[in-house]
Amino acid sequence: MSLSTEQLDALLHQPEQSSSDPELTSLRAVLTDLRTASLAAANHHQSRASIVPARAHGALWAAFATAAVLLCAATPLAFHHHPTPIQPIAAAPQPRPAAITDDALFADVQADINASVPSSLLPLTNDTTTSTTQKDTQ
Amino acid sequence: MLQETLEPADLNLLPQSAVTASPFDDIAGLHALYEPRIFRFLLLSCRDRDLALTLTQDTFLNVWRARSTFRGDCSVATWITRIALNLLRSHTRSEAFRFWKRAANSSVDASDLTNHLSQSGRSAEQHLIAHQSLAKVWESVEQLTPRQRTVFLLRFVEELELTEIAATMNLPLPTIKTHLYRGLDRIRAAHAELTPRKDRP
Numbered sequence: 001m002s003l004s005t006e007q008l009d010a011l012l013h014q015p016e017q018s019s020s021d022p023e024l025t026s027l028r029a030v031l032t033d034l035r036t037a038s039l040a041a042a043n044h045h046q047s048r049a050s051i052v053p054a055r056a057h058g059a060l061w062a063a064f065a066t067a068a069v070l071l072c073a074a075t076p077l078a079f080h081h082h083p084t085p086i087q088p089i090a091a092a093p094q095p096r097p098a099a100i101t102d103d104a105l106f107a108d109v110q111a112d113i114n115a116s117v118p119s120s121l122l123p124l125t126n127d128t129t130t131s132t133t134q135k136d137t138q
Numbered sequence: 139m140l141q142e143t144l145e146p147a148d149l150n151l152l153p154q155s156a157v158t159a160s161p162f163d164d165i166a167g168l169h170a171l172y173e174p175r176i177f178r179f180l181l182l183s184c185r186d187r188d189l190a191l192t193l194t195q196d197t198f199l200n201v202w203r204a205r206s207t208f209r210g211d212c213s214v215a216t217w218i219t220r221i222a223l224n225l226l227r228s229h230t231r232s233e234a235f236r237f238w239k240r241a242a243n244s245s246v247d248a249s250d251l252t253n254h255l256s257q258s259g260r261s262a263e264q265h266l267i268a269h270q271s272l273a274k275v276w277e278s279v280e281q282l283t284p285r286q287r288t289v290f291l292l293r294f295v296e297e298l299e300l301t302e303i304a305a306t307m308n309l310p311l312p313t314i315k316t317h318l319y320r321g322l323d324r325i326r327a328a329h330a331e332l333t334p335r336k337d338r339p
Contacts, residue, residue: 009320012293012300027329030271031294034256034279037272038295040254041246042178045187 163203174297176222182291183226183274185246185280193229197222212305219296219306223288231285232286248273271332273309278328285319293316 007024013033154287162168176197181190200221208217221337279287285307292298292306300318304311 005319008322011322012318023326027326028272030268030329033268033272034251034275035295035297036252036256037251038178038182040256041251042174042181044254045181045246045250046174046177047192048187074331133217 149205155304160205160208162202165198165202165205168214168218169199172218173198175215176218179219179291179296180222180226182295183288184230189229193222193225196225200225209321216298216302216305218222219292220308223306225283249277251276267332268293274332277326278325281328282321282324285315286310286317288322289317290306292322293318320336 007021009026011028177190177194180193180197181187184190184193197218203219208214212220252269255269255272256266260268265332270312279290282290288307289303292303293300298306300311300314304314307314
């Protein structure tokens with residue numbers, strides 16, 4: 001069964017007045033407890049929240065300090081590492097062309113001039129001409 | 139004889155501070171005044187401490203950025219709460235929120251609330267009953283629709299007037315009343331499950 005409009009109005013508008021209705025009195029007492037406990041709980045959570053960041057800052061500093069120590073420990077090791085020197089690749093020795101004297105060069109030119117004409121450059125002979133003529137007449 | 143210098147009073151001018159006085163001039167004071175309230179509202183709405191802290195910070199950042207748009211048609215508190223509510227809505231709409239809500243380890247559950255229940259003036263038995271009732275009501279608040287929950291929290295935790303809630307949520311007053319009545323009725327039903335039969339009328 002729902003509360004009547006009068007009962008609800010009494011709850012809303014006369015919160016401090018006592019009522020002859022035990023249910024209404026009981027409900028009013030619970031609502032008062034709810035308010036009191038809510039205020040206390042909110043105060044507690046708010047004060048606790050103001051403490052938590054201090055702890056969080058402490059943890060943050062500890063994390064930074066640990067990271068700094070690890071970094072300091074790792075840095076000398078990094079510098080201590082000597083990489084093996086890279087051997088320069090020796091360039092393959094190029095065969096130097098032999099020095100050609102002017103006399104030798106002149107002798108080669110003369111030899112080329114005096115050489116016989118290659119067979120492929122010889123003028124065509126008459127035998128080929130006659131054979132072709134014979135084929136045409138056939 | 140002419141005066142060598144003109145005073146502001148001669149030109150019928152108000153001092154500069156009087157002309158541009160705004161509630162946002164002292165943003166640090168504003169932040170100190172409203173931050174606990176905004177954080178509380180966001181924490182109870184989203185039930186996630188980290189998210190509530192982030193949204194609270196974003197709220198005041200948006201307040202500072204949008205301070206020139208404040209027209210004074212509502213109180214500063216209402217205006218700031220409206221900004222917080224809009225941020226909360228846009229955040230909870232995203233699918234990512236649902237995933238992170240499941241995965242979050244900073245969520246606020248019923249035990250968080252019941253642990254802060256005062257025992258003053260109660261016997262051990264009464265304290266135990268109040269403990270159970272509060273846990274039950276807190277669970278039933280989670281079952282409300284987002285609008286019902288917002289109206290409920292603004293009314294019963296922040297103790298805003300219904301007109302202020304209407305201005306904050308940008309809804310008509312009858313709509314606010316409807317959401318509040320429905321939400322309250324569901325909470326009453328959940329609470330009634332724990333109430334002994336002999337106490338019922």
